[in-house]
Structure formats: structure tokens, C-alpha cells
Amino acid sequence: MPSFIKERLHKGYAQSMELSGKPLVDEKSQYQRIKIFDTVANGRVMTLDDIVQITTRDESAYAEMLTHLPLLEHGKAQRVMVVGGGDLSIADEALKHKGVKEVVLVDIDGQVVERCREHFAEINAKAFKDKRLTIEIADAFEYLGRPASKGRFDLIVADRPDPVGPGKALFGETFYDRVRNALKPGGFATFQTGVPFYQPWEITDALKELAEFFPQSGLYLTVVPSYIGGFMALSWAGKGKRLGTPAGLKRAAAAYKRAKLKTDYYNPAIHAACFALPEWIKRLVP
Amino acid sequence: MPSFIKERLHKGYAQSMELSGKPLVDEKSQYQRIKIFDTVANGRVMTLDDIVQITTRDESAYAEMLTHLPLLEHGKAQRVMVVGGGDLSIADEALKHKGVKEVVLVDIDGQVVERCREHFAEINAKAFKDKRLTIEIADAFEYLGRPASKGRFDLIVADRPDPVGPGKALFGETFYDRVRNALKPGGFATFQTGVPFYQPWEITDALKELAEFFPQSGLYLTVVPSYIGGFMALSWAGKGKRLGTPAGLKRAAAAYKRAKLKTDYYNPAIHAACFALPEWIKRLVP
Numbered sequence: 001m002p003s004f005i006k007e008r009l010h011k012g013y014a015q016s017m018e019l020s021g022k023p024l025v026d027e028k029s030q031y032q033r034i035k036i037f038d039t040v041a042n043g044r045v046m047t048l049d050d051i052v053q054i055t056t057r058d059e060s061a062y063a064e065m066l067t068h069l070p071l072l073e074h075g076k077a078q079r080v081m082v083v084g085g086g087d088l089s090i091a092d093e094a095l096k097h098k099g100v101k102e103v104v105l106v107d108i109d110g111q112v113v114e115r116c117r118e119h120f121a122e123i124n125a126k127a128f129k130d131k132r133l134t135i136e137i138a139d140a141f142e143y144l145g146r147p148a149s150k151g152r153f154d155l156i157v158a159d160r161p162d163p164v165g166p167g168k169a170l171f172g173e174t175f176y177d178r179v180r181n182a183l184k185p186g187g188f189a190t191f192q193t194g195v196p197f198y199q200p201w202e203i204t205d206a207l208k209e210l211a212e213f214f215p216q217s218g219l220y221l222t223v224v225p226s227y228i229g230g231f232m233a234l235s236w237a238g239k240g241k242r243l244g245t246p247a248g249l250k251r252a253a254a255a256y257k258r259a260k261l262k263t264d265y266y267n268p269a270i271h272a273a274c275f276a277l278p279e280w281i282k283r284l285v286p
Numbered sequence: 287m288p289s290f291i292k293e294r295l296h297k298g299y300a301q302s303m304e305l306s307g308k309p310l311v312d313e314k315s316q317y318q319r320i321k322i323f324d325t326v327a328n329g330r331v332m333t334l335d336d337i338v339q340i341t342t343r344d345e346s347a348y349a350e351m352l353t354h355l356p357l358l359e360h361g362k363a364q365r366v367m368v369v370g371g372g373d374l375s376i377a378d379e380a381l382k383h384k385g386v387k388e389v390v391l392v393d394i395d396g397q398v399v400e401r402c403r404e405h406f407a408e409i410n411a412k413a414f415k416d417k418r419l420t421i422e423i424a425d426a427f428e429y430l431g432r433p434a435s436k437g438r439f440d441l442i443v444a445d446r447p448d449p450v451g452p453g454k455a456l457f458g459e460t461f462y463d464r465v466r467n468a469l470k471p472g473g474f475a476t477f478q479t480g481v482p483f484y485q486p487w488e489i490t491d492a493l494k495e496l497a498e499f500f501p502q503s504g505l506y507l508t509v510v511p512s513y514i515g516g517f518m519a520l521s522w523a524g525k526g527k528r529l530g531t532p533a534g535l536k537r538a539a540a541a542y543k544r545a546k547l548k549t550d551y552y553n554p555a556i557h558a559a560c561f562a563l564p565e566w567i568k569r570l571v572p
Contacts, residue, residue, distance in 0.1 A: 010327060011304075012325060013302070013328065014290070014302040014304075015301050016300040016301075017298065017299060018298040020298075040299075042298075058516075061516075223509055224516065225483045225515050228301075228511075228514075230344075230509040230516065231509050263565050265564040266564075269563070270562050270563075270564055273562035274559075275555075276553075276555035276559035278550070278551040279552065279553055282553075
């Protein structure tokens with residue numbers, strides 16, 4: 001009899017993925033229940049507290065859009081921080097940029113990082129070997145508040161989980177204030193901002209708060225099938241230029257070509273298109 | 287105990303929607319099992335043979351993109367045919383264009399049309415009263431082959447179900463040949479072309495066949511959360527201009543403004559953006 005893993009993140013809705021074998025990991029860390037398993041339709045999958053975090057089939061749609069988009073527009077980013085991101089998918093994309101000298105990944109759960117090292121080598125084997133990567137097992141919220149973090153990063157990617165469990169501190173005003181403090185002038189931050197079809201309030205809350213703390217901010221979209229609900233909202237904030245201006249798009253397209261990036265989702269046309277919002281999403285923007 | 291409807295369209299994957307009351311319709315027609323029910327998260331839903339056909343929460347992402355996009359670029363369309371579409375959502379969008387003089391909807395299952403009239407008034411009450419609409423309970427494939435259909439339509443929208451059950455004849459070369467014959471010079475046809483994440487072959491098959499029968503054809507994307515899997519592929523074919531050229535986008539944007547269309551998904555920015563394909567979808571294009 002086939003065995004299914006069911007995700008019930010949203011009220012009144014569930015998705016189920018059929019396992020193609022026995023679970024590879026099923027254990028409790030200090031913070032959460034970690035499961036890793038192979039599926040019939042979605043590749044290898046990790047859930048935390050039974051919520052899908054990453055699948056090998058669609059992680060590119062998430063990691064590439066949070067990373068390449070600001071890095072290519074920035075053009076000169078050297079220091080990147082990843083908030084969370086224990087599977088290293090974001091770090092892996094950032095390290096593809098030769099100009100990047102340092103990626104600091106701060107995840108609270110060392111056990112997630114270890115299990116992902118063992119079972120997601122397809123995504124992160126290269127990153128684990130890269131000397132530019134530092135992994136800090138720490139509370140990213142606390143890390144951002146350290147004096148040493150002040151003005152240190154050109155890009156901060158908030159690969160935060162849903163605003164439940166240990167990820168709760170990575171939403172809200174104090175978090176955005178700390179991100180701003182840790183950014184260099186001209187730097188960008190990008191944030192996972194929920195699936196608007198089932199979590200519409202996340203856009204409204206995040207954009208309202210970002211506008212309070214940053215001179216520039218906005219919304220863009222990606223589509224990650226296993227983050228169920230169609231579009232996923234990503235938000236950005238910055239201390240210098242806006243993202244997505246004609247000049248920024250032109251700069252990014254040239255940088256993409258020069259860097260010979262191999263991507264599965266991102267390309268310059270998608271970069272230009274991702275700022276277009278359907279009417280129903282536009283109405284959620286405060 | 288809450289009751290769920292489970293859809294198992296794709297191998298190894300399922301989605302479940304929680305009902306918020308007893309099913310409104312659960313009956314077998316000559317062709318298929320029709321269910322209509324209200325849900326906690328997805329509005330009112332109709333399934334045919336347990337496959338989601340329409341939900342009130344996201345039908346706009348589908349119907350508007352198949353309809354407004356070609357009609358606004360065409361500019362002078364008068365006669366529209368809907369292949370299938372018994373819920374009238376496509377017909378309703380087409381009838382919002384004042385220049386449209388006739389919409390012929392051809393659905394094989396009169397029982398679907400009747401149940402949708404009773405239970406989806408929110409979407410179709412206006413269309414049912416519109417004298418420009420003709421509903422033909424017939425096989426659309428056969429209808430397209432009638433001598434009277436030759437060269438008759440400016441737009442044909444193939445609101446076809448998945449290529450299983452009674453919808454099978456609405457895929458494949460003979461179908462595309464008949465659509466071409468029924469189009470006026472300068473006319474467009476648009477086609478539901480599957481969810482590429484779970485049905486990647488649909489894009490490859492459709493685009494190869496369309497290129498054989500039409501001087502112009504191509505792909506564009508929408509996102510309909512309940513058509514599970516992220517992006518939904520729509521394809522288009524035409525006997526005159528290409529869709530999505532800078533001139534076409536400009537013409538459409540002006541027409542949209544003039545027509546004062548009220549939309550939930552479509553807008554000129556989305557129109558321009560929907561032709562951008564992520565790398566993994568680009569690779570499916572033959």
C-alpha cells in the first residue's frame with residue numbers, strides 16, 4: 001500500500017506526496033521534527049514539523065529568485081548572509097557568483113544542517129566544500145543584533161520558514177530593524193513572504209513594516225509548486241537603488257550573461273516579469 | 287469530523303479540500319460524475335470525475351487569461367466560440383467585450399451546464415441572460431467540423447479538461463486542424479495546455495502540433511492555485527499576427543483602459559509578463 005506524507009499548513013486544505021520508499025530521516029531535534037524522504041512526484045523532500053521546506057524538484061524557483069535577482073542587480077556584492085537556510089540551497093546559489101567573498105549562513109538547528117549535508121548532496125555538496133562559506137549554528141535574530149553584524153552585508157536573504165514555531169522571531173518590526181542595521185549602504189535584503197492565496201496577510205504586514213524601516217522596498221513573485229497555492233510572494237528592501245528599474249534589469253541581464261550562470265528557473269525575462277502582480281495580489285499591497 | 291474531497295489527478299500526488307457543508311451536487315451524468323460543493327479554503331468548487339474544474343476563488347486566473355488576452359490584442363473580434371466551458375466562466379469574460387456580437391458555447395454535457403446555472407450564479411448569471419450567448423449541447427469536436435463552422439470565429443477558446451474521459455478528442459492533430467478551419471483570417475485560438483510541473487509532455491505535444499497547423503503559435507503562463515502544480519500552461523495559435531509583440535501589448539493596454547474591464551487577475555503588466563518562461567519550462571518547448 002502506498003504511503004503518503006500529508007501537509008496541513010493551511011486551514012481547510014492539504015497536500016499529500018506519495019513516498020517512493022521508507023523515510024530517510026524521521027527524528028526530533030531540539031527545535032522541530034525533521035523528516036526527509038523520497039517521493040514519486042516531487043523528488044527528495046524535507047519537512048520540518050510536517051511542513052514542506054525543500055524539494056529537489058522545485059527548490060530552484062525559490063533559491064534562485066531570492067539570490068540571483070538582488071545579486072545581479074547589485075553587481076558588486078561581496079558579503080552575503082543567509083537567515084535560516086540550513087539546506088544550503090540559498091548559499092549554493094550565492095556562491096555561484098565569483099565576486100562574492102563570504103557567505104554566512106545562520107541557522108538555529110544544527111541537526112537540520114547535518115541531515116541536509118547527508119541527504120541533499122545533489123544541492124549542497126559544492127557549497128559545503130566552499131571556503132567562502134561560514135555556517136553559524138545560532139539564532140539569526142540574535143546574530144543580526146550583534147555589534148559585529150552592523151553594516152556588514154551587501155545582501156541578506158531571509159530564507160525564513162512560515163511564521164510558526166522557531167521561525168516566528170524572523171517576522172515583525174524588530175527583525176526588519178536588525179536587518180537594516182546589518183546591511184551595508186547600497187545593500188539589499190530579500191524575504192520569503194508567504195503564499196498570498198492562503199496567507200494574504202503576510203504581504204500586507206511585511207510591506208507595511210518594510211516601508212517603515214527602509215527607504216526602498218517592494219514585492220516580486222515566484223512559483224514553487226510544493227509551497228502550495230500558486231504564487232509565492234518574495235519581498236525586497238534596500239538602502240540604495242530600487243530593484244526592477246529598467247537600468248537595474250539591463251545591468252542584471254548583462255551580468256547574467258557574463259557570469260554564465262546555469263539556472264533552472266531564473267533568466268533575465270523572468271527577472272523583468274516577476275514584478276508584475278495580478279490584480280488580486282495588487283490589492284493586498286498596502 | 288471534517289469531510290475532505292481528494293483529487294488524485296497526478297501520479298504520486300494529491301490535493302484535498304475541506305468541505306464546509308454537505309455536497310450541493312453529487313450525481314452521474316451520461317458522461318461523468320458531477321460534484322459541486324462549498325469548501326473552507328477554496329470557495330465553491332465543481333469536480334468532474336473527481337478532478338477540479340472550477341473554483342470561485344481562482345477561476346479568474348484561468349478564464350481572464352484565455353479570453354481578455356487574445357480579445358484585447360485582436361481589437362475587432364465579433365464571434366467567439368468556447369469549446370467546453372459549461373460553467374460559463376469563459377463566456378462571461380468574452381461577453382464583457384462590447385464589440386463581441388456572438389458567443390457560441392459548445393459543451394457535450396448539458397447536465398453540467400444546468401448544475402452550473404443553479405450553483406455558480408455568482409459567475410454566470412449575467413452570461414445566461416445575455417442574448418449574444420448561444421449554448422449548444424454537442425460534441426465540440428464534431429461541431430468544429432460542420433460546414434457552417436468554416437471560417438466563422440475570431441476567437442476560439444479551448445476550455446478543455448484534462449486529456450482523459452470525454453475531453454480526449456480535444457487534443458491532437460485533427461482537433462487543431464478543425465480549429466484552424468473554423469477561424470476567420472486574423473483570428474486567434476487559445477488552449478488549456480496542462481500544468482507543466484506534473485504534465486510536461488502537454489506543452490511539447492501541443493506546441494509541436496500547433497506549429498504544423500498554424501502560421502503563428504506560442505505559449506504563455508497563468509497561475510491557478512487549484513489546478514495544482516504552480517504554473518498552468520496556455521497555448522495560442524493564429525492565422526495573422528503574433529500575440530505578445532510590443533505593438534500588440536500596446537494595443538491591448540489601450541483597449542483595456544478604454545473598455546474599463548474589471549478584472550481579478552488580468553492587467554496589462556501581467557499580459558506583458560506572461561510570455562516569460564522559467565528556464566525549466568523553456569526546455570519543454572520543442
